[in-house]
Amino acid sequence: xxxxxxxxxxxxxxxxxxxxxxxxxxxxxxxxxxxxxxxxxxxxxxxxxxxxxxxxxxxxxxxxxxxxxxxxxxxxxxxxxxxxxxxxxxxxxxxxxxxxxxxxxxxxxxxxxxxxxxxxxxxxxxxxxxxxxxxxxxxxxxxxxxxxxxxxxxxxxxxxxxxxxxxxxxxxxxxxxxxxxxxxxxxxxxxxxxxxxxxxxxxxxxxxxxxxxxxxxxxxxxxxxxxxxxxxxxxxxxxxxxxxxxxxxxxxxxxxxxxxxxxxxxxxxxxxxxxxxxxxxxxxxxxxxxxxxxxxxxxxxxxxxxxxxxxxxxxxxxxxxxxxxxxxxxxxxxxxxxxxx
Numbered sequence: 001x002x003x004x005x006x007x008x009x010x011x012x013x014x015x016x017x018x019x020x021x022x023x024x025x026x027x028x029x030x031x032x033x034x035x036x037x038x039x040x041x042x043x044x045x046x047x048x049x050x051x052x053x054x055x056x057x058x059x060x061x062x063x064x065x066x067x068x069x070x071x072x073x074x075x076x077x078x079x080x081x082x083x084x085x086x087x088x089x090x091x092x093x094x095x096x097x098x099x100x101x102x103x104x105x106x107x108x109x110x111x112x113x114x115x116x117x118x119x120x121x122x123x124x125x126x127x128x129x130x131x132x133x134x135x136x137x138x139x140x141x142x143x144x145x146x147x148x149x150x151x152x153x154x155x156x157x158x159x160x161x162x163x164x165x166x167x168x169x170x171x172x173x174x175x176x177x178x179x180x181x182x183x184x185x186x187x188x189x190x191x192x193x194x195x196x197x198x199x200x201x202x203x204x205x206x207x208x209x210x211x212x213x214x215x216x217x218x219x220x221x222x223x224x225x226x227x228x229x230x231x232x233x234x235x236x237x238x239x240x241x242x243x244x245x246x247x248x249x250x251x252x253x254x255x256x257x258x259x260x261x262x263x264x265x266x267x268x269x270x271x272x273x274x275x276x277x278x279x280x281x282x283x284x285x286x287x288x289x290x291x292x293x294x295x296x297x298x299x300x301x302x303x304x305x306x307x308x309x310x311x312x313x314x315x316x317x318x319x320x321x322x323x324x325x326x327x328x329x330x331x332x333x334x335x336x337x338x339x340x341x
Contacts, residue, residue, distance in 0.1 A: 046203045049240035049329060059092040059110055060229040063237060066207045069194070070114040072124075082123045083166075085116055089132040089176075089189060096224050096231055096321075102216050104188035105132045105176075111229045112210045112254075113174070113191030120169040120195050129159040136184065139177035140193060141293070143167045151177045169197040171250050171276030171295045186215055186222075186256040192295070194250060197279060204248035204299065205241060211263070211290075211312070211322055213255040222257050224321045225312075231321025235309075238327035243305050245331070249298040250276070253290040260291045261312040261322075265300065268308065273297035287313055302328040 054061045072083035092106045107113030118124055128138050137160075139150035144164035154160050175181075176189035192208055212229070213222030224231045241247055249270075253261055264287040271281035272288060276297045288296065302308065311323035 046205055047242055047245065047331065048205055049242060051240060052237065056230070057092075057094065059094050059104070059106055060233075061110070062228040062230050062233045063239075065110070065112065065115075065228045066209075066239065067205075068115060068208075069117045069206075071117050077123070080123050081119075081121075082125055083118050084125045084127070085114075086127045086129075087113065087138065088129045089136045091132055092188075094229070096214060096216070096226075100216060100224070102214055105134075105136070105184070106188050107191060111188040112212070113189070115192045115194065115208050115250075116174070117194045117196065118166040120166055120198055122166045124162075124164055124166050126162040127159060128154060128162060130154045130156055132156065135178050136176045136189060137178055138162060138174050138189075140164070140174045141172040142193070142195070149177075150174075153178050166195045168277060169195045171252070171297055173252055173254070173293060173295060175254070175293075182256045185254060186213065190254050192250060192252050194276070199279070201248070201279065202246065204246040206248045206250070207239070208250045208252075209310075210252045211255050211261060213257060213317075213322075215257060220257050222255065222317075222320070225255065225317050226321050227324050232323060234324025238307055238325035240327050240329055241302065242331045243328050244301055244303060246299060246301050247326075249300075250295070251290070251298055252295040253292060255317075255322075256292060258292075258317070260289055261314055261317055262287050262289050263298070263310070264313045265298075265310050266308045267304075268300050268302060270298040270300040273299070302326065304328065305330050 051063050054063050070085065072085045075082040075084060087107050090106050090109060092104050093101050094104055095101050104111055130136050133156050135153035135155050137150045137152060137154055148162050148164045150162060172193040172195060174191055174193050176184035178184050192210060209227050212226055214224040215221060216223050227234055251263055255261055269284050269286045272283045272285060274282050274296050305328045307325045307327050309323060309325050311318035
């Protein structure tokens, strides 16, 4: 139960008010799933290969994080669409490899935090509850009033509401903004925030890749790196995709302590939509440089089957965990359809 629910203006909210807002945790997942199903139906031409069941910890499930989008609980208020999200900061211990464990701050028991998704013009309402033992906050990239900027601390055991319009469309992010900000982000308090344009993008197999680092000995240098939370996971568990199908990657670099990294795709080129704020690509390349908090949409399709690596082109970063593979597989169903026609 939330005992101390505060707005940015330090106004107390009662449990009855919370229930009126519909912000209880139990109601969020179902509505988000319904919206996701609706969204999937509108993109029914896209086929996603089956993936294996992950047996690792609840905090890091890279294959689930990959294609999981949180659309929130949908409401209509005064003729406007409201998307309500619930984010709770907590503590977890994750295992980076067979020998190293690391204490993190998580969001909703996972790292990266949930990938929040809305349409341009939607009203966003985020209930943030802090159970992580230290003061934290959530700062959203985008356009919003100063009182919703997420720079004021939310002390342990308290909560706040962030409410703003989803503007502009693009690939954004959110993260803790309590000093030292670098440390709070590096410990796990971050996630992606996608605002879709009014006119939907073409159908594609969409997935999220978040590049992050781990400074396990507090020397302001990363000893490990990862895509979606776990070093080298996608090397051991390649991401299955279908041959000749459009892939849309939402890529975010949130690696602290390194000024910039690159993203490189083997045996292919991708169209770049910088910050996701355009419907036409700015360039085509096979490697792109990204500063901290920079993010882009990258689109491509593989004409040949097989396994293809992706990683930063800084070999030291890749070798310490920030690397993976796509496994391109033939769509036998599509082949049979072609033969029958």
